[in-house]
Amino acid sequence: MPTVSFTRMADGTKEDYDLLEPYAAEFCAGLPDRILAAVRELDGPAGGFLLTRYEHSLQTATRALHDGRDHEYVVMSLVHDIGDNLAPHTHSEMIGAVLRPFVRPELVWIARHHGLFQTYYYAHFRGRTATRGTPTGTTSGLTPACPGATATTRRASTRSIRRCRSRRSSRWCTRCSASRATCSSDPIQ
Incomplete structure (x- = not known):
């Protein structure tokens, strides 16, 4: 070579x-x-x-x-x-x-x-x-x-890391928003 x-x-x-x-x-x-x-x-x-x-x-x-x-x-x-x-x-x-x-x-x-x-x-x-x-x-x-x-994508990014309060767990949830009290999605580890 x-x-x-x-x-x-x-x-x-x-x-x-x-x-x-x-x-x-x-x-x-x-x-x-x-x-x-x-x-x-x-x-x-x-x-x-x-x-x-x-x-x-x-x-x-x-x-x-x-x-x-x-x-x-x-x-x-x-x-x-x-x-x-x-x-x-x-x-x-x-x-x-x-x-x-x-x-x-x-x-x-x-x-x-x-x-x-x-x-x-x-x-x-x-x-x-x-x-x-x-x-x-x-x-x-x-x-x-x-x-x-944009401010919207930054807010969405922040929302995506909130805890899933309906599951009362420390797992991650991609669907919870800051204003929701509960979430129906499965939490993500």
Whole structure:
């Protein structure tokens, strides 16, 4: 197999980079398979949860599909936790970067911030504010501005993380709104 002539990128020639181009294209073409493999790798110990991360990913994508979401949303739902194995503290940012070239900006925003939103249910147990998910006294908000988001989409995003009060649980519900006292939808973990 031919190789490039350089050991430092600054020393590469046009011919070197022409040689690399088809290899890069082939590597990129394999990305969907690598992403699906990363989803399958989530099928490990549940770590105290009722579901493995793999089962959670399938559940999330299935619920998005049953909710009539488009294919980009379903894919984002399926792969939203694939960064957990490599970046447990920043997996949301990681999946945002992975999805950015392939889905619309609002879905990148949802994926990038889903870890922050889930702190709504446990932050107060860790000395953080329940509405912010950050250490008490900081100014970072729970709902950072989504590029291109309107006030309506930000309100909808906030409503989607409210607890399902009819179930009196800490599970997530995508149908509760701030003004409703009850919800008939199934809560999402």
